[in-house]
Amino acid sequence: MTSKKPANKPRKSMKIKKGDTVKVIAGSDKGAQGKVIGVLREHDRVIVEGVNRVKKHTKVVDAGGRSGKSGGIITTEAPIHVSNVMLVEGDGVTRVGYRRDEVTKRRADGTTYTATRSVRVSRKTGEEI
Known part of the structure; x- marks a missing residue:
């Protein structure tokens, strides 16, 4: 018999929204600032421009025609938990x-x-x- 871990309940309202400028207050990118480019409400995470960058290996797929082949190593932003960022206002965070x-x-x-x-x-x- 396997037991599943219950999923976290998403927050009723997230105080950080797409387009906000935030500062990372915890983690390996602590001190970095960036613009929120995505909000994952169901996982309590945000995607911040230039923060938590990861390399993703994609399979080479022949698209056919003139477009040729696409694939390789792509660097992209990974989600970061909303509790690890604070909204930037003026010269500091709030x-x-x-x-x-x-x-x-x-x-x-x-x-x-x-x-x-x-x-x-x-x-x-x-x-x-």
Whole structure:
């Protein structure tokens, strides 16, 4: 009888998003900064440009026609756990918080109503990110 390890539950919300500039705070690339190019929410990981680079060996495949053959050793970014990065704001790093702001919205018929909107804020300065 084999027992499977239960999968980790993904975070309800990840505070790091695609396009954010982050700094690595732990691991072999500690201190490196880069832009988030991908978010893997189900695994709690992010892919950061220029960080955690790995060499991947790909099989030579004949694509046929004029394109020729493709394959060899490709250097690419591997995912890094979201707990090992922090958002860069200004000259340093900051934690991320949320704030609910009241906004006025307009319906299609022209009437207006008030609603709340969640915005990311810097815990250091309190400014909207």
